[in-house]
Amino acid sequence: MPRPIQALIHPDALARNLQRARAAAPDAKVWAIVKANAYGHGIERAYAGLQGADGFALLDIAEAERVRALGWRGPILLLEGCFEARDLEACSRLNLWHVVHTEQQIDWLATHKTTWPHRVFLKFNSGMNRLGFKRDAFRTAWMRLSGLTQVDEISLMTHFADADSDRGIVHQLAAFEEATDGLPGERSLSNSAATLRHAGDHPEVRADWVRPGIMVYGSAPDFPAHAPRHWGLLPGMTLRSEIIATQSLEAGDTVGYGSTFTAPHAMRIGVVACGYADGYPRHCGTGTPVLVDGVPTRLVGRVSMDMITVDLTPVEQAGRNAGIGADVTLWGQGPHGSLLPIDEVAMAANTVAYELMCALAPRVPVAVRDLWPQTP
């Protein structure tokens, strides 16, 4: 038998979460963001839940080829555009729309030989200062692109830095409006946080396309201000394993490398087949939430490469299975109607759910399974 650890991908949850994005921006088209192998979920597995999107946005041509191989004939957008001139051939061959954010990308287009002109998304740097043209260069780039026979439609795009927090989007939205004033073309501005928090109030934030990523996978972009449940999001991924050993500690006994946890009194702990080599964050310390047979308990001691140790006290008190073979939920849906948002584990590791999803290790077997109906 293989190690009992397993990741479960829930296509029904992805479909539900996508619907949630649509409901937040009913008059907009929806890009499902599937970069980084669908945030670690696997493009092929996620596709089953995301086929209702209006398009797929990602970074790599290899990933775009995988989406085409699944039979998708609709829009695909390269969010960082081409990395070299030759990439334009793949864009022509696969009919990919691509972001233009540098002069060099326009130079490549100007010498590209293609039968079908390309659709491009011209990126405006409204304050994120990562990709895109500032105002004057943006208008110049637009003029250049509009003069190329290689280009047909030019869409306009920007990205928010603070849609999840207090600073908000108003300053960037104003810059975008000013820079794009009078220009034709579809517009796209909003990531998950902007879609959930700001799109309802501002039609210009919904615009023509929204670009939800993390919310589709069931994490709240503004956690801990809001939990996934607040936004009506369901977990797209469950990481589960089992207890493979137990230990009875006496008061004063310590656990694991560095002996960072000392038992304050006699207690039983469970050893779980899951460690940082599976993608579980090593920065999770004592107190990190975990479910054993659906009962909330906590990690104790350090995360090792292949194992973690958990406090079995609450599980025994609840009269649930606290022995070898007991079900352990690291994040996602647990048994008996239980749920552990990935955001809570990410917060315990001082990071975000994005990183945990993307860091799921190749050695973890992955299965596709719809969520269990929630029993009360």
Ligand SMILES: *Cc1c(COP(=O)(O)O)cnc(C)c1O
């Ligand atoms: C990743 C990405 C998104 C999605 O962001 P989320 O916070 O995951 O919703 C949207 N737009 C661009 C340009 C991105 O790179």
